[in-house]
Amino acid sequence: MKLNKIHHIAIICSNYERSKKFYVNILGLDIIKEVYRKDRESYKLDLGVSGNYQIELFSFKQSPKRPSYPEARGLRHLAFEVDNIDEGIKELNDKNVLTEDIRIDEITGKRFTFFSDPDDLPIELYEK
Template sequence: MKLNKVHHIAIICSNYELSKRFYVTNLGLTIINETYREDRNSYKLDLAVNGQYQIELFSFPDSPRRLSYPEARGLRHLAFEVDNIEEAVAELHQNQIMPEPIRIDPGTGKRYTFFHDPDDLPIELYEK
């Protein structure tokens, strides 16, 4: 099997408007398409990351909570590449988002940090 790239990442949120604002306003993702599915009482928001990758943000009524610790089974975290980690952290602070202290990956020597979305999904910023 030849996999070309990651096509999309699907995220289910508990508060659609809060999560939409977080991913669009705070993280700067671009809305591709927004659909309300009346039969499911659910929104689906397609988001572009720098015009390349797509995140699907879903809302479902009464969706169950999932453990969201980096070492729990399932999705460990969502990681975005940034050019300058300090500038990205400063933007997070401007939006009242408090990331962890910047760390250095011992394997690559690259700098990175973690923060959480409104549903405590761990998000990593990894310096290019």
């Protein structure tokens, strides 16, 4: 099998409007398509990331909370590459998004930090 690229990442949120505002207005992702699926009472929002990747934001009634801490098996976090982490942190902080202290990847020597989306999904900024 030859895998070409990651096609999309699916995120289920607890409050659709709050998460839509976060991913569009705070992170600056582009809305590709928004659909309300009446039979599922669920929104599906396709978001573009610099024209390369796509995030699918879903809303479902009564979706259970997934624990983030302690770290459990499975997919851990979503990471975005940035050219300048200091600028990214400043932009997030200016929009009242708290970020952790900058850490250094002991293998690559690159700088990174974490912050959370409205449902406490860990998101990483990783400097190019």
